Amino acid sequence: MKKRHLFAGIVAVLAVGVGATAYVITPTVHAGQTGEAPELGRTGVYAVGTVAKNFTLTNRQRITGWGALTGNLESADRNLSVRFWFPAKAGSTDETAQYVHSMNLPGKDPFDIVSSGYAHADAEALEGEKFPLVLMSHGYGGWNSQFSNLGEHLASRGYVVASIHHGDAPVDGVTSAILSFGNVLVDRTLDQRQILTQILENTKSASTGYSALIDPQTVGLIGYSMGGYGAIASAGAPYVYENSPMSNIPEVAQAQLQEISKEPAPIKALVTFAPWGGQPDNRAWSAENLSKIHAPVLLISGNQDDVVNYEEGVKWLHASLTGTERYMLVYREARHNIVGNDFDVQSDFAFSAIEFLKEPVWRSDRLNAINQHFVTAFLDWKLKGQEDKADYLNVPTVDSNKGNWPVGFGEQLNGKLAGSEEQDFWKGFQRRWAAGLEMHHAVAGE
Template sequence: MTIRLRTRTAVAALSAMLLLATPVATAQALSGPAPARAASTAAATLALPRPTGPYAVGTEVLHLTDHGRADPWVPESGDRELMVSLYYPARPGRPGATAPYVSTGEARLVLTGAGLEGTVQPAALSELGTHARTGARTAPGHLPLVLLSPGFGNPRATMTSLAEDLASRGYVVASVDHPYESVGTELPDGRLLTCVACEKMESAPTKEAREELGRLLSTGRAADLSFVLDRLTGRTPGWRNSRMIDRRRVAVAGHSIGGSAAASAMLADPRFDAGINMDGTFQERVPASGLGERPFMMLGTTSHSPGGGDESWDQGWQHLDGWKRWIGVEGSGHSSFTDVPVLEDRMGVTLDPSVTLSTDRQVRIARDYVGAFLDQHLRGRHQRLLDGPTPRNPEVVFQQP
């Protein structure tokens, strides 16, 4: 089984963010020829795509500590600490400032890791335009909850565009940073955590050791996600607006190792009603007993094809016993389901030359198919988009193992 954690790819994807204010010569050295606009566009004019739903979007960051678990990667650091960005439907109006894409401290860590400190200002990352506003009043209603887990090495920020869009469509979204599994996570007290798990994966001596680390990542993230769900929906909720969450309608989704963690979370916790794996190898095998007939969607590149190189998708598909879809996107790449294509487009650089889809198509497909899945399974609204191929989406392939 291929371990699809993409440690180096994750770091390279983050390197895309660093080029927002990089001179053309540096951009060319890292990524090949770049259009002149990559050097002249000011960071302040760069922004994520606008959300498509009818709601304004509010956001708040939570720092949560699981006192029942020591951190699995750095046990001497004490209890497991998590950073969570919440996105929620908000009332009209524009109170508060838009949230930073990443903190300045996190930006500095990414810059240092890429050897670009002093070349790119941290503000080029932290001031990337977002659309969610702090301090926004919650919209009325009792709404479904979606938990998101990012790829290995990536901060939760790389899921921001999808999170904002889902919130604009009427979902509460919790995007989770898994400490020591990202190149940069800043805690409220100023501590800056690096990717210790990445270092362990890089130094693993055997394929078996890497597979075991992959399983630990997936199951450990599942525990993180269940803890976040506890804090958002339990008797003593950790978020002041938890009353707007409908605990009977909860989904979990993720990219890469986060997609594997979505399946692991469903295996471990029956409170997750539906799940999505976006282009991630299943690090924990789906057992023959399946997921208890709960719906699950596998959305990824066409390199994940039946009988292809990743046998975990074939095995997982066979054991999924509820509503299920295996959807491939022709012309996409591993990071097409994250913010990375947007960052590449804004900078005029290319990190994955195999991707032939436009940025707009990558963003639209990810938003539309994830949104349709959630509307169908958390809101009970049948979505024709999930029934099969459509003329408007010729790149989308419904795999038939």
């Protein structure tokens, strides 16, 4: 059997004031969210609990230096941590979560970054109710609480959220970068599928705790960047191995991916932020394989994304998902970092840390509020069957700047949100605040 070598293909990837005539009073400050957030980006009614659990994934192929050269891979158990957020009993604990992650950048000493949440650590889960499960998968080099804002938000609105810590190997040189990224190519969809299987299996015997809250028939999957790459495969689009770097994955790992991709995971809604794998120079799918996805898709991207190539990559993915209804939310002038906590960045941080965490044009807190709004609308519609939430996605203008909301001379709206009476404006946004966005829509067959 011909051995495939990993090194050659991946190097290229890594080179990489008038008196008011009307005054509508609405709150401008909301618990858990600033008043500028659109309607569904505001914290929900449920108290939130959080806990981290460990999962063991057996008999996983690992690419080592020797394996990359020979194609002979090692097999070992893979141990990953998963952070859960879930609807909790109010007042069951006073302790709120602090999410600490140690960043380890090439050539830099490790340093901690901390996010403060409003979830309660080790809180008691609600009882007697069922909620959809949402699995989250981070990008290359990310971690499971990097999007704790989104996890907490969805839990506050009636979801059990499970965020995987994929444990990507750190990088300290060219060789370690090649091996680390090669394993990511293999691991993402395998991690998602195997952990989802274990979570759903645990629901069968659970009578209390977060597992007992999960409705195994309503599952959503959210992936960012390489997490989106894995999520697209998990939702039913098998990889193709004709292009680099996919062609350089050792054959035994290709066979494992092909076997697990014969059937889609039980996903009923897919959200991808800036997914990797559509760009022509690193294309992981054919259009034919992408058309095999039948779960509805919400794709979110910046139109200046130079990591995954918005023009030739992300737009191609959206156009090729012809087997399903899909929406594409676009942040104009944004690059790749369109999701993630609004981390406080110290003045002496290395710029590589700033570049990894921050978006150059959009404020992180603004991005998060808008993401929370649209992801909530999409999942409420597709997982909970709340048909009225479709109105938040079926916007009246592709370009948010062209929305129309006339007011009288001197009329003060004080944060009023567009509703059924403002049908020419993006629903749930304040007047003038739906700006810099686009929403594209296509149905199955288009």
